[in-house]
Amino acid sequence: MKNKERIPTMKDVAAEAGVALGTVSKVFNGFPVGESYRIRVEQAAKKLGYRVNNYARGMRTNRTNTISIIMPMICHPFFSKLTECIIRELDSHNYNTFVSVTDRNPKAEARCIRMVAQNKTDGIIALTYDPDFNNIGNIPFVSIDRSFTGSCPCITSDNYTGGQIAAAKLHELGCRKLLYARTGSPVPGETDKRGYGFENWCQTNSVSYDIINAKVDNDQMIEKIREMVENGTFDYDGIFCSTDLLLILIRNELNRLGIRIPEDVQMIGFDGSIDFYTGLPVCSSIEQPIEQLAKVAVNTILNYDSENTPSLICLPVRYIPGPTTKDWI
Amino acid sequence: MKNKERIPTMKDVAAEAGVALGTVSKVFNGFPVGESYRIRVEQAAKKLGYRVNNYARGMRTNRTNTISIIMPMICHPFFSKLTECIIRELDSHNYNTFVSVTDRNPKAEARCIRMVAQNKTDGIIALTYDPDFNNIGNIPFVSIDRSFTGSCPCITSDNYTGGQIAAAKLHELGCRKLLYARTGSPVPGETDKRGYGFENWCQTNSVSYDIINAKVDNDQMIEKIREMVENGTFDYDGIFCSTDLLLILIRNELNRLGIRIPEDVQMIGFDGSIDFYTGLPVCSSIEQPIEQLAKVAVNTILNYDSENTPSLICLPVRYIPGPTTKDWI
DNA sequence: TTGTAAGCGTTATCAC
DNA sequence: GTGATAACGCTTACAA
Numbered sequence: 001m002k003n004k005e006r007i008p009t010m011k012d013v014a015a016e017a018g019v020a021l022g023t024v025s026k027v028f029n030g031f032p033v034g035e036s037y038r039i040r041v042e043q044a045a046k047k048l049g050y051r052v053n054n055y056a057r058g059m060r061t062n063r064t065n066t067i068s069i070i071m072p073m074i075c076h077p078f079f080s081k082l083t084e085c086i087i088r089e090l091d092s093h094n095y096n097t098f099v100s101v102t103d104r105n106p107k108a109e110a111r112c113i114r115m116v117a118q119n120k121t122d123g124i125i126a127l128t129y130d131p132d133f134n135n136i137g138n139i140p141f142v143s144i145d146r147s148f149t150g151s152c153p154c155i156t157s158d159n160y161t162g163g164q165i166a167a168a169k170l171h172e173l174g175c176r177k178l179l180y181a182r183t184g185s186p187v188p189g190e191t192d193k194r195g196y197g198f199e200n201w202c203q204t205n206s207v208s209y210d211i212i213n214a215k216v217d218n219d220q221m222i223e224k225i226r227e228m229v230e231n232g233t234f235d236y237d238g239i240f241c242s243t244d245l246l247l248i249l250i251r252n253e254l255n256r257l258g259i260r261i262p263e264d265v266q267m268i269g270f271d272g273s274i275d276f277y278t279g280l281p282v283c284s285s286i287e288q289p290i291e292q293l294a295k296v297a298v299n300t301i302l303n304y305d306s307e308n309t310p311s312l313i314c315l316p317v318r319y320i321p322g323p324t325t326k327d328w329i
Numbered sequence: 330m331k332n333k334e335r336i337p338t339m340k341d342v343a344a345e346a347g348v349a350l351g352t353v354s355k356v357f358n359g360f361p362v363g364e365s366y367r368i369r370v371e372q373a374a375k376k377l378g379y380r381v382n383n384y385a386r387g388m389r390t391n392r393t394n395t396i397s398i399i400m401p402m403i404c405h406p407f408f409s410k411l412t413e414c415i416i417r418e419l420d421s422h423n424y425n426t427f428v429s430v431t432d433r434n435p436k437a438e439a440r441c442i443r444m445v446a447q448n449k450t451d452g453i454i455a456l457t458y459d460p461d462f463n464n465i466g467n468i469p470f471v472s473i474d475r476s477f478t479g480s481c482p483c484i485t486s487d488n489y490t491g492g493q494i495a496a497a498k499l500h501e502l503g504c505r506k507l508l509y510a511r512t513g514s515p516v517p518g519e520t521d522k523r524g525y526g527f528e529n530w531c532q533t534n535s536v537s538y539d540i541i542n543a544k545v546d547n548d549q550m551i552e553k554i555r556e557m558v559e560n561g562t563f564d565y566d567g568i569f570c571s572t573d574l575l576l577i578l579i580r581n582e583l584n585r586l587g588i589r590i591p592e593d594v595q596m597i598g599f600d601g602s603i604d605f606y607t608g609l610p611v612c613s614s615i616e617q618p619i620e621q622l623a624k625v626a627v628n629t630i631l632n633y634d635s636e637n638t639p640s641l642i643c644l645p646v647r648y649i650p651g652p653t654t655k656d657w658i
Numbered sequence: 659t660t661g662t663a664a665g666c667g668t669t670a671t672c673a674c
Numbered sequence: 675g676t677g678a679t680a681a682c683g684c685t686t687a688c689a690a
Contacts (some may be wrong), residue, residue: 343677348676348677349676349677350677350678350679350680351676351677351679352676352677353675355675355676361675362675363675363676366675366676385682388682388683388684389681389682390682391682444685526679
């Protein structure tokens with residue numbers, strides 16, 4: 001009767017190598033140990049196929065080499081890329097990654113955080129929308145794109161500058177009456193600054209603009225656009241949209257109403273989405289530096305120091321020409 | 330001096346409630362306990378904000394309520410959706426999910442599996458390409474889309490039938506000379522059956538067809554197509570592609586060469602990709618039942634019984650019309 | 659430098 | 675039904 005696949009423990013390794021338990025532990029934790037011992041231990045470990053049990057270690061040390069990420073969804077160009085980049089970056093630091101999805105539902109977000117806390121994660125990277133968010137368990141927490149009231153660091157694109165760039169670009173491309181269209185959660189977040197930057201540039205440069213805001217959802221936005229066009233009050237020649245997705249929706253509606261993009265109206269979105277199938281930009285857009293966002297988030301969480309972490313880190317964005325402006329080849 | 334945020338343990342709860350440690354454990358594990366005790370324990374737990382420590386529990390029980398998923402990448406329409414569905418499904422069973430990405434690199438795959446084994450995951454759901462894959466650690470393992478040599482269950486779309494459906498549909502839509510184009514890893518996998526089903530239908534129904542295979546990559550495939558068109562040997566009026574992505578690539582090349590889709594050539598892909606921005610099908614396609622794939626994979630892993638799990642589970646596919654066939658409105 | 663032993667927070671076994 | 679007590683696999687003072 002075979003030994004029934006028993007998973008070898010440190011004790012087994014110690015016995016096999018003929019050394020004390022503590023010595024084995026030291027070898028696996030990089031503490032100095034007599035060379036001959038180290039070799040014996042390593043050989044014994046290899047022979048037995050030993051791997052340290054992270055659960056036992058985690059229990060003892062309260063560190064688990066595990067980070068959790070919390071996303072509204074995965075099946076989405078921006079979120080999937082961000083998720084992938086974060087996982088890759090953590091992996092390169094030898095960390096495992098828990099992933100949860102919340103649907104932007106505060107209840108689900110809270111539940112995730114509880115679960116994650118229970119799993120003794122070393123930290124949380126979250127893109128969350130809970131206005132009442134409260135970091136239970138005192139775990140290092142980094143937020144992406146959503147700034148909490150000073151309680152934890154937020155990593156985000158430089159949304160403000162992005163808004164300015166968009167306005168400037170539209171103007172440079174000949175637009176004289178601009179519109180900023182946004183939808184999104186009513187919760188104030190970093191992304192609101194896209195609009196503020198846009199406004200600021202328009203005001204500073206005395207460019208005429210309007211803002212159209214659909215708090216609830218995209219349908220409402222489309223509805224408003226249609227009304228304006230049908231009323232004849234739609235006289236814009238440049239639109240900045242808070243996301244690429246919104247841009248596409250609006251463009252399709254404008255097309256349907258006989259307005260051509262970019263001939264009649266030029267449009268710039270936000271995200272820098274690339275079409276998966278063609279590799280081309282979905283639209284003209286302000287590109288978010290996703291890889292960097294991920295790298296910085298991971299770095300911040302791994303070097304977390306509650307005293308000394310900055311509360312907001314903005315990463316630079318840039319304009320990418322696409323098929324919705326006249327500078328597209 | 331405050332108690333420095335000490336996380337309460339079962340012992341604390343027991344003390345607070347004035348009961349024995351074992352009683353608290355029973356309450357939290359649903360074992361029968363005197364009603365008055367249960368109430369005292371629950372109140373004490375709430376008061377202290379106690380949550381059971383999954384690491385300690387995992388160490389004791391060797392179950393962690395954690396599943397790992399291993400994907401080639403996340404930033405991809407099919408994989409991101411699959412990943413999200415699996416996470417959601419696991420979450421609904423109160424499981425946490427580790428996610429790793431491997432880039433289809435066998436070395437990375439092996440590394441992931443090692444890490445995962447070390448973290449004492451309760452099971453692995455993987456979409457892997459390692460021909461020499463070997464399930465170390467004897468962890469329940471479910472493969473998606475890739476059948477190993479009988480060693481573990483594989484969940485997949487009914488690729489064979491999908492191929493048949495595609496051939497039949499093209500024929501129904503008037504195509505008389507068909508082509509099957511595939512790229513992909515040289516490792517034999519479930520997806521190869523797409524071609525077999527296609528061939529089978531053509532043979533059974535005496536429809537003329539060819540197969541073009543680019544083992545290495547997409548560029549090579551595009552090259553071959555171009556050659557055929559330039560040679561004048563391209564006389565197909567219906568193409569079945571092993572993935573939607575490949576379809577788009579080929580379509581773009583054909584367009585460039587002056588061939589119109591679907592007027593001159595009709596095309597059907599595989600995956601059922603929906604354009605994220607418009608919500609419309611990217612192309613005519615055989616749809617994979619992603620949610621179901623996820624559900625079944627999770628179910629299989631959670632009810633794993635090495636004796637009794639089927640080695641292959643095929644889920645039904647269906648044809649979805651899109652802009653690359655003439656039945657598209 | 660090496661070995662010993664005391665926990666870490668749970669669960670499971672047994673007497674009571 | 676309840677409550678001591680011994681593991682689980684590992685780290686870490688501390689003693690040798």
